[in-house]
Amino acid sequence: MEEEQKISPISSAKDSSLGVIMFDSLLSHFSGNNQPENLDPALLKQMRQEFNNSEFFGEDMRNLWLMLERIQIKANLDPGKGKNRIDLLNLACGYCEEGSVLPAFWGRHGLSVKQFSVDLRDAEIDKAKRRYAATESIFKSAMNPKIVNSGESAQGVEFIADNAVNLSKYGQIPSKFDVIFIRHQNLWHDRPTWQKIYEYALNSLSNTGILIITSYFDREHLLALELLKLLGGNMVVSERNSASRQLDFPGKSIDRHVAAITNKSIPI
Numbered sequence: 498m499e500e501e502q503k504i505s506p507i508s509s510a511k512d513s514s515l516g517v518i519m520f521d522s523l524l525s526h527f528s529g530n531n532q533p534e535n536l537d538p539a540l541l542k543q544m545r546q547e548f549n550n551s552e553f554f555g556e557d558m559r560n561l562w563l564m565l566e567r568i569q570i571k572a573n574l575d576p577g578k579g580k581n582r583i584d585l586l587n588l589a590c591g592y593c594e595e596g597s598v599l600p601a602f603w604g605r606h607g608l609s610v611k612q613f614s615v616d617l618r619d620a621e622i623d624k625a626k627r628r629y630a631a632t633e634s635i636f637k638s639a640m641n642p643k644i645v646n647s648g649e650s651a652q653g654v655e656f657i658a659d660n661a662v663n664l665s666k667y668g669q670i671p672s673k674f675d676v677i678f679i680r681h682q683n684l685w686h687d688r689p690t691w692q693k694i695y696e697y698a699l700n701s702l703s704n705t706g707i708l709i710i711t712s713y714f715d716r717e718h719l720l721a722l723e724l725l726k727l728l729g730g731n732m733v734v735s736e737r738n739s740a741s742r743q744l745d746f747p748g749k750s751i752d753r754h755v756a757a758i759t760n761k762s763i764p765i
């Protein structure tokens with residue numbers, strides 16, 4: 498009885514259903530939100546099991562998923578409310594381990610998601626593209642080709658190697674986003690650059706838009722929140738992620754802190 502009372506409405510990292518939820522959301526993402534109908538049930542069952550037990554989307558991605566679930570509930574987020582598509586921007590994405598996880602997460606209840614992922618470094622974007630393509634080919638291998646999203650639909654993922662603040666110059670990129678994600682922001686390293694990135698992010702939020710940042714260490718997270726507030730950000734929630742994986746450097750861990758921020762000048 499006591500055990501039952503401790504169970505949170507949010508899945509836990511030990512929850513064996515988490516891998517299945519992630520798998521099904523990824524499958525839906527890669528099928529362009531068309532519920533795949535003609536899948537071989539035996540193959541699907543085997544893939545679900547393999548995915549659940551695999552390290553391909555290991556600890557960090559599962560923790561990221563859980564962290565986003567918590568943040569969404571705590572901050573009562575409903576990005577893209579009233580729309581049929583979520584416009585998602587992953588800024589300074591590096592090699593973008595989360596390249597397919599983010600659109601699968603935000604699209605898990607059936608909304609289509611268009612994601613742009615940007616980093617300054619060509620080599621990182623190249624790796625990001627290859628990682629995403631590898632994941633895509635695993636999922637598409639299970640599908641009937643007729644239902645596979647050809648990339649022409651509203652849904653999809655684009656990777657761009659450029660300075661984040663140049664994005665407004667691209668005609669084909671939305672000017673407003675429902676979710677902007679910055680994983681492991683790097684304010685400590687180069688404050689002037691990150692101030693510009695934060696300004697761009699806050700100014701690019703849609704009416705129901707949310708900026709989500711994560712940080713490797715405590716001090717950098719506090720400084721980031723302070724600066725974001727100065728720039729017109731409204732901190733909706735910030736939490737220390739207790740499941741965060743410790744790195745070799747003392748005091749640093751993966752997605753150690755997460756915060757959700759809105760733009761104060763946009764009435765809710």
Ligand SMILES: C[S@@+](CC[C@H](N)C(=O)[O-])C[C@H]1O[C@@H](n2cnc3c(N)ncnc32)[C@H](O)[C@@H]1O
Nearest residue numbers: 589590591615616617618659660661680681683
């Ligand atoms: C600490 S890394 C985080 C990378 C990735 N988000 C992650 O969690 O692994 C910071 C990233 O910011 C990128 N970056 C720095 N300045 C940038 C800018 N002006 N525009 C786009 N990306 C930038 C770097 O290339 C680097 O990949």
